[in-house]
Amino acid sequence: xxxxxxxxxRRETAKKLRFVPGIIYVDEGAVCGQSPAEREETLLQMEAIxxxxxxxxxxxxxEEVFDLPGSVLQRGPHRPAGPGAxxxxxxxxxxxxxxxxxxxxxxRLAELSTRAMPGAETPGGRGARPxxxxxxxxLLQLFGSVKTLTAKEELLQxxxxxxxxxxxxxxxxxxVLMGDSCTRLAVKLxxxxxxxxxxxxxxxxxxxxxxxxxxxxxxxxxxxxxxxIAFYNRLFGVPTVLTPALDTRAPEKASIxxxxxxxxYGLQAEFPSTxxxxxxxxxxxxxxxxxxxxxxxxxxPERCLLCLCTxxxxxxxxxxxxxxxxxxxxxxxxxxxxxPAGPGAxxGAAEQRGCCTHATAxxxxxxxxxxxxxxxxxxxxxxxESLPPYVRSEAARRSRRAAMKQQIQEFLLEDDAxxxxxx
Amino acid sequence: xxxxxxxxxxxxxxxxxxxxxxxxxQVTLPCQPEPWDIRNLLKWIKQNLxxxxxxxxxxxxxxxxxxxxxxxxxxxELMGELDYKLQNQDNVVFISTLHxx
Numbered sequence: 097x098x099x100x101x102x103x104x105x106r107r108e109t110a111k112k113l114r115f116v117p118g119i120i121y122v123d124e125g126a127v128c129g130q131s132p133a134e135r136e137e138t139l140l141q142m143e144a145i146x147x148x149x150x151x152x153x154x155x156x157x158x159e160e161v162f163d164l165p166g167s168v169l170q171r172g173p174h175r176p177a178g179p180g181a182x183x184x185x186x187x188x189x190x191x192x193x194x195x196x197x198x199x200x201x202x203x204r205l206a207e208l209s210t211r212a213m214p215g216a217e218t219p220g221g222r223g224a225r226p227x228x229x230x231x232x233x234x235l236l237q238l239f240g241s242v243k244t245l246t247a248k249e250e251l252l253q254x255x256x257x258x259x260x261x262x263x264x265x266x267x268x269x270x271x272v273l274m275g276d277s278c279t280r281l282a283v284k285l286x287x288x289x290x291x292x293x294x295x296x297x298x299x300x301x302x303x304x305x306x307x308x309x310x311x312x313x314x315x316x317x318x319x320x321x322x323x324x325i326a327f328y329n330r331l332f333g334v335p336t337v338l339t340p341a342l343d344t345r346a347p348e349k350a351s352i353x354x355x356x357x358x359x360x361y362g363l364q365a366e367f368p369s370t371x372x373x374x375x376x377x378x379x380x381x382x383x384x385x386x387x388x389x390x391x392x393x394x395x396x397p398e399r400c401l402l403c404l405c406t407x408x409x410x411x412x413x414x415x416x417x418x419x420x421x422x423x424x425x426x427x428x429x430x431x432x433x434x435x436p437a438g439p440g441a442x443x444g445a446a447e448q449r450g451c452c453t454h455a456t457a458x459x460x461x462x463x464x465x466x467x468x469x470x471x472x473x474x475x476x477x478x479x480x481e482s483l484p485p486y487v488r489s490e491a492a493r494r495s496r497r498a499a500m501k502q503q504i505q506e507f508l509l510e511d512d513a514x515x516x517x518x519x
Numbered sequence: 520x521x522x523x524x525x526x527x528x529x530x531x532x533x534x535x536x537x538x539x540x541x542x543x544x545q546v547t548l549p550c551q552p553e554p555w556d557i558r559n560l561l562k563w564i565k566q567n568l569x570x571x572x573x574x575x576x577x578x579x580x581x582x583x584x585x586x587x588x589x590x591x592x593x594x595x596e597l598m599g600e601l602d603y604k605l606q607n608q609d610n611v612v613f614i615s616t617l618h619x620x
Contacts (some may be wrong), residue, residue: 110592282612323587323616326531326616330531330614361583
């Protein structure tokens, strides 16, 4: 993707891309079992490539997740599409700005790079080495408390997204370009379906993802299959750095991601149109108009704590989710002290779990804030205290607000549009 | 009768992790009665070069789906896949496009 952007920004290109890019690399070596020496080496290699590209770059370590503010989990103010200016005018103004800065452009880029370097290496001016070790311990503890590889991968993705989002907001970027290829997106589509994230499928695999409000996540490479990209890299000699991932050399059935990947690639070998069929079907999904932005006057739909998609769990009786919760209750080891009247008490079920075992009381507060897919990830996490502080503080804040809202419920004037059985 | 052949075998995209991290191998295939083709080459690689986890590279008779094979920078599907007869000084590249090795 980097090479393509470089090509697009060169002067000779007919339809030049009109934005100023920066690059971020997130170092996840600690989670993937790399030794510090290996991580340093990988970082050096990455830096060489990033510096050669000439764009401002940021190196972030996954450990910095523990220093993120709680605002990462809040949807930013939705930037309006544009003050009505036409496309041509916008392009003209951009070129004008660019030309003014053109004289000092090379120095400016170099400045940004060197500024980004100390920013990444010593966050907040603290000494990098000793703090990094403590954070690495915390990170390893967090991932150690997650029982399944599937949940680990999901958690890693969520944390990585938060880190990238925070960096984008801090540095003033309005869009993030991800390099997911067609093949990867097809795998992701089926994996999300298997993990219960079907409700947010359109946003997870679509071209643009605006769940964060102010930062738009865009996937420009979704038309290229992995095979094409591999050939491109080989034939054009694009420099690559290899880093082991969480599931490198894992056995085939270690996680849902691996199973789906194997399934899809296996099918693709026999029926070469598999991946593109899955991709095209996914393309037909589009985000519901309600997700585009809050309609004036209506309440903002509640969002999941971790993945920021609209919560799909506040649904009426008779839905599949209620059926799952009821069957969980009925097949649980401890018979509930007082069974609820019927399947219409989602909050009741949460309290049941809470009063049965004290240890899960904080978990019971946590779960209603999450969408179904994230709930499964958290259920596989043994120790909730090892989650990064921003997650816990944001969860506590939301629980308090929900409790407060419940207390003052009778005094609130509600719109007719709000359904009565909501809280 | 096949004369001993020297080839350059390269691995990319993560496949080199199974071969001690070495990306480029200069190999010399010994003399043998049948002519060398990709099928035999794969068996030879499995016996001589592959250090661990053969199931991550080879599946049955052929490579695992998801591993691309390029012969002289051309897709092997154009050259006859497993039946392509190797020539001296050929360049065979195995690129893994899989997520986990």
